[in-house]
Amino acid sequence: MQVYEDLRLANERYAQVKNDRLAKRLSIKGASPRNGNHRNVFHDYILAQGFEWVPTMKIGAGCQVHLRPDELPNGVLIAKVSKHLTTIIDGVIHDTHDPSRDGNRCVYGYYIKKRQDLFGGA
Incomplete structure (x- = not known):
């Protein structure tokens, strides 16, 4: 559950800061990791672990x-x-x-x- 929540928050932050297709998709579909995680989001998260x-x-x-x-x-x-x-x-x-x-x-x-x-x- 902790990883899921961490990724949800990372998706949410990405959608707020960036202005690209991924950010728009995250804004529309929601920041849930169930909708997928972009490499820009999961890469930094995995390195931080x-x-x-x-x-x-x-x-x-x-x-x-x-x-x-x-x-x-x-x-x-x-x-x-x-x-x-x-x-x-x-x-x-x-x-x-x-x-x-x-x-x-x-x-x-x-x-x-x-x-x-x-x-x-x-």
Whole structure:
């Protein structure tokens, strides 16, 4: 519930500050995360939770990494695939459905949880 509320507030702030198509859509449909979250909203939120972004695709290079455990590192990941984010923990997808398309779905990049050192620092 906390993440949902945080994203709702972030959507609301975005709609108030920006003057683009997303802001207009959020104003009309409402700021609820059920209506979707734009990358400008979720990207900053995920980074603020202690993750770092690792791109896996370059323009014109084609798909290099697929949604398969052998092509992704261990740890806590949030993978960006077409029109969806999914969580992978040590190679296991945690989602309401299997978004892997039998291991053929391309990963545009992923957020990986930064490791904490022994003294609690980043």
